[in-house]
Amino acid sequence: MKNIQLTLAVGDYEITRPLKDGTVQAEGIDLTVLTGMDSITRHWRFLRNKEFDAAEVSGSSYIVARDRGMPLRAIPVFPHRRFRHGFIYINKNKGIAKPTDLIGRKVGVKAYQVTAVLWLRGMLEHEYGVPHTSIDWYSDLDEDIDFTPPKGLRLTRVPDDKSVETMLAEGELDALLHPDIIEPIVRKDPRVGRLFENPKAAEIEYYQRTGIFPIMHVVGIKQEIAERHPWIPRSLYKAFEQAKAVGMKRMRNPRVAPLAWCQEALEEQERLLGPDPWVYGLTPENVKNYSTLMQYSHEQGLIGRMIPMEELFLDLSEGRKRGTFRT
Known part of the structure; x- marks a missing residue:
């Protein structure tokens, strides 16, 4: 069976680069990965023009898009966080x-x-x-x-x-x-x-x-693609998880980043923020994080209601006790 062809616009980060260089491949998908634009341009082109099948997109604008009923969905992948x-x-x-x-x-x-x-x-x-x-x-x-x-x-x-x-x-x-x-x-x-x-x-x-390390971006997907191929969001999610693991392992090599105290910075991050501050999925911490952002959006008049998480993010469950491959 031929793979599905998809375009993905995303930032060129250590935790996403394995998707672009082919180190990690999403099962059943041939990804054309576009990284040659700044964030605010990528968000505008995805939300306004629907130019990409999937994209890293502003967490704030995605909430507004869902409040407006725009035909977009998202997976709980958060490629960019930053204290502000x-x-x-x-x-x-x-x-x-x-x-x-x-x-x-x-x-x-x-x-x-x-x-x-x-x-x-x-x-x-x-x-x-x-x-x-x-x-x-x-x-x-x-x-x-x-x-x-x-x-x-x-x-x-x-x-x-x-x-x-x-x-x-x-x-x-x-x-x-x-x-x-x-x-x-x-x-x-x-x-x-x-x-x-x-x-x-x-x-x-x-x-x-x-307990909040602010989420900036989510990964949005055209709704028509999620409906036509319900397996694609799961495949993309797993690929992003694998890419993050590869990227974080690579950062353990002190030769990768031109920083004198790179290893010490990683150790400090783990000490202060835990073993995986970039965790994906709807963990309790991530739900609190994104709900806080949505609360601000609602209070400030950008959206008309607090949107349930199940309306914001696609269900990636594979059933209880499932999702682990056994030989």
Whole structure:
């Protein structure tokens, strides 16, 4: 029987690269793996244009897509997670020293729907007493999925000839929530800094208190493919699991990463976050993690209801005590 041909757009990470180089193959599937685009472009092309059969996609925008009834489903594979305290940037001349100093300020975002930005707004509100409605928001890009700002939300799209990063450095914005390390930080612009001077310490405290290592992305699949070939989601899930195992084993080789203390970083990660902080599947920890993101989305008017996990993620069960191959 011929394999099914599928396109998969995903980030070029150690834990996904084995799918691209063929070290791991999804059973019954010939994958064309596309990695040559940045995240926000990949998300837009999948959600807006349906260009790929499956894709790593914004966790925030996927929730919005399901709330809208868009013909997409997902498997509980989370290729990208990241702590976010270090991604709140400030103009150093604006007298911002603590989170509540953001109240009443002009704050930029790459796009309002971006998962990292949703996490940060939720954290600021729940952990630090900064209501999302207390800020004037300015977005750089159009959204993955169009939405009408709810009542009480002040959101302005900046002109195409402007950048929120430049506006922050020049003082037009007071602060910026962004998914990436912004150019002023890379260039060591003296006008720009981080809200949290020691973000790692804040992130460790947050994890130890909440158990959340924030999920950024999920793997979405066109609904028609999942319905036509119900075995494909399971096959993809297993392939992602195998690829992660290969990638993490490879990282044990200190020659792989050009970092002086790579092994020590891995040991610290295990000590702080456990043996597999990148775990896939609907574990209790992952359900809490993604439910928290969805709670923020609901509170902030991006979605109209809390969506049950079984509506968000495809059932990959193979039955009780099944799924292990015995010779």
